[in-house]
Amino acid sequence: MAVRNFYVEADIDGRKGQLTGGPRSKDGGFHMTLYIRNKGKIEEAFTICGEAIGEESLSIVIKDSSGLEIRKESTR
Secondary structure: OOOOOOOEEEOOOOOOOOEEEOOOOOOOOEEEEEEEEEOOEEEEEEEEEEEEEOOOEEEEEEEEOOOOEEEEEEEO
């Protein structure tokens, strides 16, 4: 598996293959939004963002639907 700074794998019922991938460049990132149905309406549940900070650090942040940061992981 070729991994730059981030790589995403997702298994979804009913799909034959995984959803996989990552940024094309070494300083690329990603933004993912997860939705949930609530009383017939679709609502945003979480966002997950991966970001390259300069050439030194990588960060993944998980936020709830109100934008509150739930978890942050950073590496060098």
